[in-house]
Amino acid sequence: MGFDPGSAVFRVHEGGKLSIRSTLPLTDRDSLSLAYTPGVAEVCTAIAEDERLARDYTWRSRLVAVVSDGTAVLGLGNIGPAAGLPVMEGKAALFAEFAGLNAVPIMLDTTDVDEIVETVVRIAPSFGGINLEDISAPRCFEVEDRLRELLDIPVFHDDQHGTAVVVLAALRNAARVTRRELGDLRVVVSGAGAAGVACTKILLAAGIGDIAVADSKGILHSDRDDLTSVKQQLARTTNREGLRGSLHDAMAGADVFLGLSAGAVSEDTVRQMAPESIIFALANPNPEVDPVVAHRYAAIVATGRSDYPNQINNVLAFPGIFAGAFDVGARAITEGMKLAAARALGDVVEDALTPDYIVPTPFDPRVCPAVAAAVGEQARLEGVALEPVHV
Amino acid sequence: MGFDPGSAVFRVHEGGKLSIRSTLPLTDRDSLSLAYTPGVAEVCTAIAEDERLARDYTWRSRLVAVVSDGTAVLGLGNIGPAAGLPVMEGKAALFAEFAGLNAVPIMLDTTDVDEIVETVVRIAPSFGGINLEDISAPRCFEVEDRLRELLDIPVFHDDQHGTAVVVLAALRNAARVTRRELGDLRVVVSGAGAAGVACTKILLAAGIGDIAVADSKGILHSDRDDLTSVKQQLARTTNREGLRGSLHDAMAGADVFLGLSAGAVSEDTVRQMAPESIIFALANPNPEVDPVVAHRYAAIVATGRSDYPNQINNVLAFPGIFAGAFDVGARAITEGMKLAAARALGDVVEDALTPDYIVPTPFDPRVCPAVAAAVGEQARLEGVALEPVHV
Numbered sequence: 011m012g013f014d015p016g017s018a019v020f021r022v023h024e025g026g027k028l029s030i031r032s033t034l035p036l037t038d039r040d041s042l043s044l045a046y047t048p049g050v051a052e053v054c055t056a057i058a059e060d061e062r063l064a065r066d067y068t069w070r071s072r073l074v075a076v077v078s079d080g081t082a083v084l085g086l087g088n089i090g091p092a093a094g095l096p097v098m099e100g101k102a103a104l105f106a107e108f109a110g111l112n113a114v115p116i117m118l119d120t121t122d123v124d125e126i127v128e129t130v131v132r133i134a135p136s137f138g139g140i141n142l143e144d145i146s147a148p149r150c151f152e153v154e155d156r157l158r159e160l161l162d163i164p165v166f167h168d169d170q171h172g173t174a175v176v177v178l179a180a181l182r183n184a185a186r187v188t189r190r191e192l193g194d195l196r197v198v199v200s201g202a203g204a205a206g207v208a209c210t211k212i213l214l215a216a217g218i219g220d221i222a223v224a225d226s227k228g229i230l231h232s233d234r235d236d237l238t239s240v241k242q243q244l245a246r247t248t249n250r251e252g253l254r255g256s257l258h259d260a261m262a263g264a265d266v267f268l269g270l271s272a273g274a275v276s277e278d279t280v281r282q283m284a285p286e287s288i289i290f291a292l293a294n295p296n297p298e299v300d301p302v303v304a305h306r307y308a309a310i311v312a313t314g315r316s317d318y319p320n321q322i323n324n325v326l327a328f329p330g331i332f333a334g335a336f337d338v339g340a341r342a343i344t345e346g347m348k349l350a351a352a353r354a355l356g357d358v359v360e361d362a363l364t365p366d367y368i369v370p371t372p373f374d375p376r377v378c379p380a381v382a383a384a385v386g387e388q389a390r391l392e393g394v395a396l397e398p399v400h401v
Numbered sequence: 402m403g404f405d406p407g408s409a410v411f412r413v414h415e416g417g418k419l420s421i422r423s424t425l426p427l428t429d430r431d432s433l434s435l436a437y438t439p440g441v442a443e444v445c446t447a448i449a450e451d452e453r454l455a456r457d458y459t460w461r462s463r464l465v466a467v468v469s470d471g472t473a474v475l476g477l478g479n480i481g482p483a484a485g486l487p488v489m490e491g492k493a494a495l496f497a498e499f500a501g502l503n504a505v506p507i508m509l510d511t512t513d514v515d516e517i518v519e520t521v522v523r524i525a526p527s528f529g530g531i532n533l534e535d536i537s538a539p540r541c542f543e544v545e546d547r548l549r550e551l552l553d554i555p556v557f558h559d560d561q562h563g564t565a566v567v568v569l570a571a572l573r574n575a576a577r578v579t580r581r582e583l584g585d586l587r588v589v590v591s592g593a594g595a596a597g598v599a600c601t602k603i604l605l606a607a608g609i610g611d612i613a614v615a616d617s618k619g620i621l622h623s624d625r626d627d628l629t630s631v632k633q634q635l636a637r638t639t640n641r642e643g644l645r646g647s648l649h650d651a652m653a654g655a656d657v658f659l660g661l662s663a664g665a666v667s668e669d670t671v672r673q674m675a676p677e678s679i680i681f682a683l684a685n686p687n688p689e690v691d692p693v694v695a696h697r698y699a700a701i702v703a704t705g706r707s708d709y710p711n712q713i714n715n716v717l718a719f720p721g722i723f724a725g726a727f728d729v730g731a732r733a734i735t736e737g738m739k740l741a742a743a744r745a746l747g748d749v750v751e752d753a754l755t756p757d758y759i760v761p762t763p764f765d766p767r768v769c770p771a772v773a774a775a776v777g778e779q780a781r782l783e784g785v786a787l788e789p790v791h792v
Contacts, residue, residue, distance in 0.1 A: 015457075019443050020458065022425060023441070026459045026463075026464075027425065028422070028423065029422050029424050029503060030420070031419070032418060032497045033420050034413060036495065036498040038764065043707065045414075046488075046492075046495065050487050052408075052411070053410060055480075058483075060404075064484075064486060066415060067415065068487055069416065072417075085442070091527070095527070096441050096458060097441055099459060103424075103427060103436060106421055106422050112421040115527055118524065118526070129519075132510050132516065133520065133524065135482035135508040136505075294438065
């Protein structure tokens with residue numbers, strides 16, 4: 011690694027990775043008078059009289075802002091808005107390639123929660139949805155909660171919910187393969203950052219009753235006095251058995267290990283798990299459990315890496331979730347819509363499940379349409395879809 | 402006019418007018434690992450170590466934010482951010498079509514100067530330049546001044562400076578056609594809004610000594626007690642003869658009328674102008690002086706309309722100005738760069754000048770490259786261009 015302008019990575023990034031074009035050629039007076047003045051004034055006037063028409067006659071209803079302050083970029087940490095931009099460009103490129111949506115990286119020159127919220131609210135009329143990305147915990151929770159409260163467009167922190175949706179889809183299929191019920195699984199979640207918190211919540215919502223969450227100091231429980239408010243809440247809703255101690259202690263007899271931190275887990279710890287266990291070791295590039303070790307004990311192993319089977323990749327979720335929300339003009343992305351996304355994602359491969367094939371590959375063309383359809387349908391059922399404008 | 406979904410205008414606007422695509426297909430594992438994780442981490446790390454590399458390896462160095470609060474949209478006035486979006490999409494489409502630049506509309510849900518400035522500063526790491534648009538006067542002056550002060554990327558209020566550059570180019574050629582010197586012209590500017598202020602300033606900078614500016618209350622002079630600070634400054638730097646009274650009074654013996662408001666001017670008033678006069682009546686869609694009337698008295702007539710000769714259209718200026726600034730990594734767009742743009746724009750047609758051809762047509766392919774080259778060269782001369790990163 012290092013700066014090598016001749017390398018394939020740097021050559022691919024020259025000039026950036028996104029391009030904006032006009033959807034119609036503006037090559038003569040007629041096209042200019044339709045798309046710009048004087049014609050555009052008619053469209054402006056119509057929207058000024060009925061703002062719902064902006065959905066049909068501007069690009070914003072299918073436009074995502076990929077918003078980041080650059081504080082938790084990949085495994086690189088707080089590298090700031092300029093250095094984080096290539097990742098957000100990549101994310102926007104994924105929205106385009108996987109869902110045909112438009113997406114714009116918005117890098118923020120502030121890490122203050124109030125300022126982030128205020129800024130996104132002020133630029134929100136430009137966009138149809140907000141994808142929060144790589145904002146460090148615990149600030150990311152408050153930013154998302156407040157934006158969901160203040161805006162009537164989808165707000166989605168992908169590091170939380172994208173991961174959670176794919177994990178749930180994969181775990182549901184892993185349970186199918188090993189012929190167990192989700193409700194019978196005892197799960198250990200390692201990591202209580204953005205992904206750990208969201209995965210725990212969606213697993214609880216999906217019916218998994220027994221989850222122990224561990225952060226770097228050990229198992230979360232209500233007697234700990236070093237917990238943020240988000241972790242306090244997790245401590246209250248998890249750890250039914252009142253476990254104390256380290257991650258190692260939590261793992262005794264566990265059916266599922268869900269690794270969402272960079273903390274390595276030793277073979278001794280893995281060895282304690284229940285038979286037919288399920289190991290999702292999602293840290294990149296180095297999974298918490300070495301896949302070779304994991305396979306010695308587990309029936310099913312998933313990682314975040316593209317060079318192993320069962321890759322847990324957010325790209326399986328976020329393009330379809332936003333596409334589905336946009337299709338029906340959803341005002342929010344609800345918990346129900348996330349659960350629907352996970353079900354639809356898992357069901358794409360239900361007829362072909364094996365221990366090495368519990369989720370579709372990222373390039374499976376069935377994924378985005380299936381997720382989008384389920385999300386849109388759920389939005390309609392919950393009444394968060396916009397009524398069509400009757401004209 | 403009115404909302405007619407079957408009309409050509411509304412059909413052209415369906416789904417909006419912009420599209421964002423990935424510059425490379427992300428169709429397999431290899432492309433994904435180069436453009437996204439894990440490859441992108443190398444680019445992030447390099448930029449974190451030397452932010453100047455963002456110029457080469459992100460899209461921002463050729464990306465314009467078209468920023469508006471929707472308070473002064475076309476002739477429609479304060480229609481708000483949603484209703485203003487189709488115009489800003491059109492503007493972004495023009496950047497794409499005429500200069501190959503990327504541009505994103507940013508509609509602001511605030512009209513407060515402090516909040517506008519603060520918001521643009523916070524999102525600035527996402528962009529290579531800021532094009533302010535359709536922000537009402539006098540707030541637009543303070544917004545631009547403060548952003549120029551706070552940011553080290555080009556900030557350009559097109560309603561001011563785009564118009565000013567094209568007006569200067571056209572007036573310089575009108576003087577050539579009528580064999581006069583710019584410095585000998587007595588000019589009347591009608592309108593002291595964004596365009597009026599900027600045109601007056603650039604004409605002064607270009608050597609026109611005698612300008613009288615009139616707003617809706619009459620000629621600006623230092624004894625008036627109803628002037629904003631911007632108009633007070635104009636009153637001090639114009640009106641060498643100390644004129645008092647109405648626009649009608651100012652027009653007696655004037656060589657040039659520059660109309661930048663919707664205020665109609667009667668034939669009686671026009672009749673008073675000097676022989677061989679020059680009339681730029683730029684209000685759209687209804688020029689301040691009816692072109693038929695104008696031609697009875699003037700040697701040269703220009704309007705803002707595409708169906709008459711000599712169309713004063715900002716698209717002759719802003720694409721090339723931003724392209725030139727970006728080409729050399731300019732940290733600002735200086736007065737000198739605007740003057741250079743006007744010179745280059747006028748010179749495109751210097752060998753073919755006639756009274757009906759004092760500016761190129763908007764679709765002349767020579768314009769953008771000529772303006773960009775002149776602007777870039779001037780930036781280098783003034784030392785506001787970035788040094789290349791030596792690697």
